[in-house]
Amino acid sequence: MKCFIICGERSGDLHAGNLAAALKDIHPEVQMQGWGGDQMRAAGVEVLQDYEELAIMGFVEVLKNLGKIKGFMESAKAQIDAFAPDVLVLVDYAGFNLRLASWAKSKGYKVVYYIPPKAWAWNRSRAHKLRTLTDLTLAIFPFEVPFFKEFGVNVKYVGNPLFDAIRKYEADGAFLKKWEGKKVVALLPGSRMQEIEAMLETMAEISKQVEDYTFIVAGVSSFSEDFYRSKGGNFELVYGKTYDLLSIASAAVVTSGTATLETALFKVPQVVVYKTNPVTYAIAKLLVKIKFISLVNLVADKEVVKELIQSDYTAEKTLTELKKLLFDNKSRQKQLDEYAEIIRTLGVKEASRTAAEEILIQQNK
Known part of the structure; x- marks a missing residue:
């Protein structure tokens, strides 16, 4: 069996890597090529394009890079044709992957979409596209199944892959020893340059204002220490230690995205923050049809964590919410109790293995 896998960002690489490892475990003879990063490489995928070059987000930013994106698309098509896979697996990264799915379907390739577009949030036309452009869609949130089925999508819930990533986590003893006895607040400014540029300055500002906490x-x-330090502040910096950091943190300030759910699964109280290009935000406000932006609140279908978005994301407001989680036991415990309910909702399926089994079934049809 030959499988071509495409993801376009850090979280996609993590989940695609775990999926590839599961495919290899079930079917050792599988040949895999794709676009991704170190996690996919470690799982035995021949990575032809690194995801870090693909990390373009936001309406304005995409418009500025249309020529670059077109070049990536043509490159992907040529590589897929050269490899002639039995199945093309698209992981998240909807703007690019849905266009690629259209081409792949026209060429007769079997297409499986793992971690589908959030069509329930905005752009419901993507749900119609999944029906016509994919052979199978593998959902990672229970509420996605009834939503996509309304549009006639062949969809199955495989569990949430973050559980798999956390199961594989092995604590770094040296890291834990270094910070033993310290009271720690984790700051997660994101993984893309434009996110970090927008988020870190305010995080750096609050890092100077809570005594006795590190x-x-x-x-x-991919970003230098000088880049992070250019925002000022009084913070420590660690690389590649997000899970170790969450395992010792008393609370966290987290940029909206996958990291909000990871933080909840580590049972760390958090404030969710987000800021982007004003034009991008204005367009999103018109298009997005959901009450919340954080995955934690979306899964719970209510406000579990405070979201400070755009103009509300200030040092003063962030600090106010953070102090509630650090010093108000009632506020802290309420969030932790809600986390427990979210974990029950998501279930404990081994998402990567379940997804791999479904892909192999689909490949044989």
Whole structure:
């Protein structure tokens, strides 16, 4: 069996890597090529394009990079044709992957979409596209199944892959020893340059304003220490240690995205924050049809964590919410109790293995 896998960001690489490892475990003879990063490489995938070059987000930013994106698309098509896979697996990264799915379907390739577009949030036309462009869609939230089925999508819930990533986590003893006895606040500014640029300055500002707590930024290896330090502040910086950091943190300030759910699964009280290009935000406000932006609140279908978005994301407001989680036991415990309910909702399926089994079934049809 030959499988081509495409993801376009850090979280996609993590989940695609775990999926590839499960495919290899079930079917050792599988040949895999794709687009991704170190996690996919470690699982035995021949990575032809690194995801870090693909990390373009936001309406304005995409418009600025249309030529670059077109070049990536043509490159992907040529590589898929050269490999001639039995199945094409698309992981998240909807703007690019749905266009690629259209081409792949026209060429007769079997297409499986793992971690589908959030069509329930905005752009419901993507649900119609999944029906016509994919042979199988593998959902990672229970509420996605009835939503996509309304549009005639062949969809199955496989569990949430973050559980798999956390199961594989092995604590770094040296890291834990270094911070033993310290009271820590985790700062997660994101993984893309434009996210970090928008988020870190305010995080750095609050890092100077809570006595007796050490603020630690979860850094991404592709950005230098000088880049992080340019925002000022009084924080420590660690690279590649997000899970270790969450395992010792008393609370966290987290940029909206996958990291909000990871933080909840580590049972760390958090404030969710987000800021983007004003034009991008204005367009999103018109298009997005959901009450919340954080995955924690979306899964719970109510406000579990405070969201400070755009103009509300200030040092003063963030600090106010953070102090509630650090010093108000009632506020802290309420969030932790809600986390427990979210974990029950998601279930404990081994998502990567379940997804791999479904892909193999589909490949044989």
